Amino acid sequence: MKIFHNTHHAQHAGRQEMFRGRLVDCHEVPDRLRYVLDELQRRPVGQLLTPDAAADVNAAMARVHAPDYLAFLARAWNDWVALDPTNAERDALPSVWPLASKHAFRTDAPPLNFAARLGQYAFDSGTPLTAGSWAAAREGAACALAAAQAVLAGDRFALALTRPPGHHAGPNYLGGYCFINNAAVAAQALRDGGLQRVAVLDVDYHHGNGTQTIFYERNDVFTASIHGDPRTEYPFFLGHADERGAGAGEGYNLNLPLPRGTGFEVWWAALQNAMQAVSDFAPQALVVPLGLDTFEGDPISGFKLRSADYLKLGQAIAQLGLPTVLTFEGGYAVAEVGVNTVNVLEGLRG
Template sequence: MKAFAHPDQALHQPRWFVMRGRLCQNFEVVARAEALLGGLSALGIAPELPPPAPRAALEAVHPAAFLDFLRDAPAQWAALPDPGPELVPNIHPTPEMLAQGGHAGPHVLQRLGDFTADTSCPIGPGTWQASVSAAACALAAAGEAAQGWTAYALCRPPGHHTYAARAGGHCYLNNAAIAVEALRRAGAARVAVLDIDSHHGNGTQGIFWERADVLTVSVHGDPDGYYPWYVGRAAERGGGAGEGYNLNLPLAHRSGDAAWLAAIDTGLSAIREFGADALVVSLGFDASEHEPLNYLSVTEAGFARAADAISALKLPAAIIQEGGYNTELIGALLQAFLGAWSRA
């Protein structure tokens, strides 16, 4: 199996995020990628450097104004009087504001509130380049899948919480969605996304909400007790032409391997029925029992069994790295997952 990684991931160094009213050190650290590279090395996989991501591939998912903001905002922020070290919004437009004609003007703080969903996606000087290079890894993995193979993309920062024009939850560009669009352009008539990160893939759901050519399946912690809080319920089935092409499988707190694997099996059945030509897997290790938040309590053996079940679809696949924040263990979890996939 080929893998792709880029040293630019180290340029993104977020410091803080707010959790339960406390300012906490950010979980999305450079050591995550280093641990994942260790997992690849243990499998004897030397990741390749991907070609640069074409702007057109990014604009297939994200509008130009959003991309320009991510690229240009740090310099505009630095020009403010007494700015902090990274961009964090102090207000978001509410539905009442928007209903009464409110909109973002040119000020960087206005656009920051408009283009971010929360305080968990601080933007620093290296965030844009790291995000574009992560997208390049996703595109390279999709290129392999378009040829009938499976490949792994070490994407840091991750992406599945990013909507078309709104970053959130440690995510800036939606790498999985970018991979989907690349597969569609390469000729796949139907693409399925299987998101097994412990958090709902809300951005991916939002991007493909009205699409019948993309099935989005997410197995995640119940949003009544877990981020992203407002979406991820089973009743959300898509809209317009996409009605019935979104499947959410929320799970209870610390439900463990059996419930998680059963939900994945339900998702796999939906993917088979959909008749997908290719698969994008949003792979998060934050479902692990050893994670800082530990919402789902999945074991290492559970991840290996998941890989075995997913690979049994026999679909070309782009495996896109999402979350997973225990830097002491995520390398071993990647080794278990890809090792089981390779044996399938």
């Protein structure tokens, strides 16, 4: 299996995120990926590669994200520091938002102020934008594109081993530690490579609101997600069972929310349901946003999977019999993320 890892990931190292009225240390840290690389040294289940620098990652990102959003991200750090040179010592966090309807966003009068523009393109205050966020996120998209291209060229599995994660990033917004939706980049690249139907099976603890939204009105990309019930769990406003897609995409989105505290057996039953729905769609390829925050030891999540369960997850994914791209998403029990990730990869080998 080819593993495209992001050599620029550590350039995105947020300092603090807003949590319950305080700034706390970021959970989404460079060590997460280092632990996976360390475990891959011990158990070399794949071939570590970096994406081809000649690939057109800008075009691939523009297939799933709005041009004004990408242009904002590309120069956001410069704009932030231009406000005040001492801003270079701090990450940018949004603090003001255009609320739907009551405080509507005026497309005919877009704000010029940087704080307003950051709020325009962000849905939470937990996703610091740092000096290297764009470089890291863009290289992550290159990893996702390379993984999709490997699968298009005939590989059975490929992994985009990257951070920051991606599945919360929508067409024109960041949030949930995500900037560029790597899973969506991969799914769209598979479509653009000639595959007619692509499925996304999101197994992160958190609902993949960005991926759902990007493909919500389409019937060529089926999206399924198993996650903590949004009535109590982040990202809260999306991920309910009755969200089934819209327009041509009606029936092509499946949400399987589960209560906080759910253990492996109930989670496994939901996985079987999601896999059946994926099979019924008869896709030609699969994308798995792989979050390891379903782990019992995760500090910010609420499911109870154990390390050995990730081997079974890998085996189950393999049993779908589909060419598969995996993207690395959440998982904050930092020391265990490596073992749990590589367990999935080992499981893929059957």
